[in-house]
Amino acid sequence: MNDLAFSEINGGVCAAKGFKASGVYCGIKAAMKAGNDGNESPISNTKNDIAMIVSDVACNTAGVYTSNKVKGAPVVVTKKNLEKSGGKSRAVIVNSGNANTCNGDGEEKAVAMCRLTAEKVGIPAEEVIVASTGVIGQVLPLAPIERAVPQLFEKLSYTGNVEAATAIMTTDTVKKEYAVKFTVDGKECHLGGMAKGSGMIHPNMATTLNFITTDCAVSVPMLQKALSEIVKITYNCLCVDGDQSTNDTCMLMSSGLAGNKEIDADSEDFETFKAALCQVMTALTRMLAKDGEGATKLVTCVCSGAPDLDTAIIIAKSVIRSPLVKCAMYGADANCGRIMCAMGYAETDCDVTKADVYYISKAGKILVCKDGLGLSFDEELAKAILSEDEIEIFTDLHMGDASATAWGCDFTYDYVKINGDYRS
Amino acid sequence: MNDLAFSEINGGVCAAKGFKASGVYCGIKAAMKAGNDGNESPISNTKNDIAMIVSDVACNTAGVYTSNKVKGAPVVVTKKNLEKSGGKSRAVIVNSGNANTCNGDGEEKAVAMCRLTAEKVGIPAEEVIVASTGVIGQVLPLAPIERAVPQLFEKLSYTGNVEAATAIMTTDTVKKEYAVKFTVDGKECHLGGMAKGSGMIHPNMATTLNFITTDCAVSVPMLQKALSEIVKITYNCLCVDGDQSTNDTCMLMSSGLAGNKEIDADSEDFETFKAALCQVMTALTRMLAKDGEGATKLVTCVCSGAPDLDTAIIIAKSVIRSPLVKCAMYGADANCGRIMCAMGYAETDCDVTKADVYYISKAGKILVCKDGLGLSFDEELAKAILSEDEIEIFTDLHMGDASATAWGCDFTYDYVKINGDYRS
Numbered sequence: 001m002n003d004l005a006f007s008e009i010n011g012g013v014c015a016a017k018g019f020k021a022s023g024v025y026c027g028i029k030a031a032m033k034a035g036n037d038g039n040e041s042p043i044s045n046t047k048n049d050i051a052m053i054v055s056d057v058a059c060n061t062a063g064v065y066t067s068n069k070v071k072g073a074p075v076v077v078t079k080k081n082l083e084k085s086g087g088k089s090r091a092v093i094v095n096s097g098n099a100n101t102c103n104g105d106g107e108e109k110a111v112a113m114c115r116l117t118a119e120k121v122g123i124p125a126e127e128v129i130v131a132s133t134g135v136i137g138q139v140l141p142l143a144p145i146e147r148a149v150p151q152l153f154e155k156l157s158y159t160g161n162v163e164a165a166t167a168i169m170t171t172d173t174v175k176k177e178y179a180v181k182f183t184v185d186g187k188e189c190h191l192g193g194m195a196k197g198s199g200m201i202h203p204n205m206a207t208t209l210n211f212i213t214t215d216c217a218v219s220v221p222m223l224q225k226a227l228s229e230i231v232k233i234t235y236n237c238l239c240v241d242g243d244q245s246t247n248d249t250c251m252l253m254s255s256g257l258a259g260n261k262e263i264d265a266d267s268e269d270f271e272t273f274k275a276a277l278c279q280v281m282t283a284l285t286r287m288l289a290k291d292g293e294g295a296t297k298l299v300t301c302v303c304s305g306a307p308d309l310d311t312a313i314i315i316a317k318s319v320i321r322s323p324l325v326k327c328a329m330y331g332a333d334a335n336c337g338r339i340m341c342a343m344g345y346a347e348t349d350c351d352v353t354k355a356d357v358y359y360i361s362k363a364g365k366i367l368v369c370k371d372g373l374g375l376s377f378d379e380e381l382a383k384a385i386l387s388e389d390e391i392e393i394f395t396d397l398h399m400g401d402a403s404a405t406a407w408g409c410d411f412t413y414d415y416v417k418i419n420g421d422y423r424s
Numbered sequence: 425m426n427d428l429a430f431s432e433i434n435g436g437v438c439a440a441k442g443f444k445a446s447g448v449y450c451g452i453k454a455a456m457k458a459g460n461d462g463n464e465s466p467i468s469n470t471k472n473d474i475a476m477i478v479s480d481v482a483c484n485t486a487g488v489y490t491s492n493k494v495k496g497a498p499v500v501v502t503k504k505n506l507e508k509s510g511g512k513s514r515a516v517i518v519n520s521g522n523a524n525t526c527n528g529d530g531e532e533k534a535v536a537m538c539r540l541t542a543e544k545v546g547i548p549a550e551e552v553i554v555a556s557t558g559v560i561g562q563v564l565p566l567a568p569i570e571r572a573v574p575q576l577f578e579k580l581s582y583t584g585n586v587e588a589a590t591a592i593m594t595t596d597t598v599k600k601e602y603a604v605k606f607t608v609d610g611k612e613c614h615l616g617g618m619a620k621g622s623g624m625i626h627p628n629m630a631t632t633l634n635f636i637t638t639d640c641a642v643s644v645p646m647l648q649k650a651l652s653e654i655v656k657i658t659y660n661c662l663c664v665d666g667d668q669s670t671n672d673t674c675m676l677m678s679s680g681l682a683g684n685k686e687i688d689a690d691s692e693d694f695e696t697f698k699a700a701l702c703q704v705m706t707a708l709t710r711m712l713a714k715d716g717e718g719a720t721k722l723v724t725c726v727c728s729g730a731p732d733l734d735t736a737i738i739i740a741k742s743v744i745r746s747p748l749v750k751c752a753m754y755g756a757d758a759n760c761g762r763i764m765c766a767m768g769y770a771e772t773d774c775d776v777t778k779a780d781v782y783y784i785s786k787a788g789k790i791l792v793c794k795d796g797l798g799l800s801f802d803e804e805l806a807k808a809i810l811s812e813d814e815i816e817i818f819t820d821l822h823m824g825d826a827s828a829t830a831w832g833c834d835f836t837y838d839y840v841k842i843n844g845d846y847r848s
Contacts, residue, residue: 068768070777343494
């Protein structure tokens with residue numbers, strides 16, 4: 001996060017003009033546990049489990065979704081809605097505690113969530129984005145959501161971003177929000193977002209739940225172009241455990257209320273917009289990696305000197321995904337063989353056998369592998385470097401000018417603990 | 425391991441006629457730690473770290489090697505030797521403690537290991553198979569090996585299989601040997617092997633170190649055909665952690681001393697030979713999976729009802745590899761969503777969304793997912809089933825007749841512990 005182009009601002013998903021948000025607790029997990037439809041679940045002060053975002057105006061909207069063939073019902077319904085509305089949306093309804101996936105009546109329930117929201121907000125149902133996260137394969141109780149929607153609507157506020165960001169957390173230990181301001185066409189624009197995700201995070205897809213809003217006016221095709229391009233080098237380069245979720249969704253909504261001339265083609269303004277989007281999505285990616293289930297360290301791998309971007313991405317991701325590398329990072333063990341090994345099995349034809357490998361952190365920088373050969377190095381310095389909570393594995397292939405970054409975390413006892421009995 | 429076609433016999437890698445083996449401790453790790461060339465390392469009673477196998481006659485030989493682009497020097501040298509000798513070999517020299525990989529002078533050292541062995545045995549150097557396993561990226565001390573080779577030669581015995589099987593262990597907690605007898609052309613034949621491997625085990629390749637010997641006479645091309653075919657459905661369906669080793673080698677040597685007419689084409693005899701090979705390699709695969717680093721449970725996934733074998737393999741492997749499934753098995757949590765999720769991101773076009781999923785063990789059998797939808801099920805029975813130390817995840821895609829099995833294990837605190845500081 002060096003050389004930031006734009007100033008960070010507060011407000012998360014409400015940083016851009018025209019976006020209100022809210023979050024409440026409605027007892028989805030309690031209803032599932034009680035085995036009833038949720039009518040008896042008390043609405044208490046437990047962590048929020050449902051959120052709403054509403055825009056003052058209809059928004060141009062772009063989305064990237066999971067590539068898993070087992071797709072959550074909300075993903076299917078959101079895609080259909082946006083097709084119907086021609087890429088316009090005005091509201092988001094999203095719950096945690098149940099992924100509404102592999103449960104038979106998922107689509108029906110997701111459609112109901114849209115209908116309830118649309119009725120309350122006074123918009124067509126196809127302008128609602130619906131998302132769910134939590135346990136897969138269990139029936140989603142609708143009664144708590146029916147009770148929650150009016151409350152969410154009443155609580156909507158231009159500063160409701162924190163309430164909403166908290167509601168989408170599952171095993172996340174911290175809420176994830178980030179926003180920036182930037183200038184396009186002489187107008188001050190804002191772009192911010194919220195994300196959730198801690199386990200079941202894998203690079204080959206969008207990742208987790210992400211809602212990004214902006215007041216910068218951008219056409220639907222250019223919004224989609226920007227989102228797809230930036231997802232590739234941010235969320236798609238994130239790996240916590242190698243599992244791909246069924247519900248991953250990344251939505252980008254533009255209210256256009258900044259007043260700039262709509263960006264509808266490649267241009268300098270479009271580059272500025274993409275840079276702002278990249279800064280926000282990179283920041284959220286780092287937060288997701290750092291809060292990986294059980295993680296004690298943020299680990300990034302930079303693959304430089306690659307012949308092209310795709311090769312750099314594949315190699316950086318292969319290193320970040322390796323369970324043995326992740327364990328070595330946890331143990332602060334400067335095992336360079338595991339880095340070389342993971343680069344070697346990366347699915348690319350590129351010759352990685354002549355690479356240099358460095359470990360870098362606040363405590364220093366150390367070369368542990370030169371031209372593909374392990375070096376003798378200062379073990380004490382290496383230990384000090386790897387004992388920091390943010391570590392970079394830097395590799396140089398000496399083959400070209402392309403480079404990419406992948407983000408991940410260490411593998412710990414707590415990852416096993418958290419996932420040994422997730423449902424209870 | 426039901427319906428075994430052939431009787432298990434003792435003898436491991438020495439079960440077949442004509443094969444002697446031995447193992448000794450020579451202090452490779454001690455020499456590395458002392459930072460000298462190993463002359464001062466005492467030869468003590470520590471676990472064996474070097475083994476030799478010698479055949480009374482030149483053997484037809486087949487091999488399958490790692491697909492990692494970063495290849496251990498011994499893999500490179502063994503391949504060259506067999507090309508030179510036209511697929512003939514008479515001896516194996518193999519050490520643990522150092523993988524002789526990514527260290528600059530690896531090939532030189534591997535060639536020296538072949539030369540030392542060839543001189544002592546009195547054979548051409550190209551008839552020696554060399555293999556190493558252990559830490560990557562550190563210089564292999566040759567002095568301990570120079571001292572060990574004469575000792576290994578002296579200790580060679582037709583019952584030396586246990587000494588050898590112990591010598592190739594690294595983080596393995598038990599030695600891995602298995603052998604069978606079978607009849608071809610009216611002659612009693614024997615086929616047995618030894619294997620090592622515990623971490624850095626991934627399906628997309630041979631896997632680990634494996635030495636299999638037989639006295640059944642088989643031509644080099646048919647040996648290679650049998651080995652490649654059986655590796656695909658055994659070792660290549662094994663996943664402990666998703667990491668692919670740089671040094672994986674599976675060698676199959678035939679002395680021909682059983683006296684049968686050499687198998688040199690597809691025939692009933694060839695089918696019998698393959699069935700024997702499959703039984704031995706399946707048994708070793710199960711042992712490797714069960715002894716996965718930190719594992720408390722053997723987990724197998726059977727994918728049935730698939731349209732073809734390749735699809736069945738890909739789906740079974742995807743489930744077995746999933747860290748979240750592995751954690752759930754550790755915690756005896758009957759989370760069927762994770763199975764569906766892992767099938768959904770398997771790299772195949774096959775529609776997996778209508779699958780049934782069962783958990784099976786000695787304690788019973790339970791259907792947890794029907795037609796792709798999670799069911800309510802008896803949680804107590806599920807817990808009992810998943811608390812056993814051998815668990816089968818059975819899935820039926822309802823699409824065809826093909827089926828495949830993949831083998832793995834659960835993910836535990838100890839995996840993290842073992843790999844947090846592997847080098848010390």
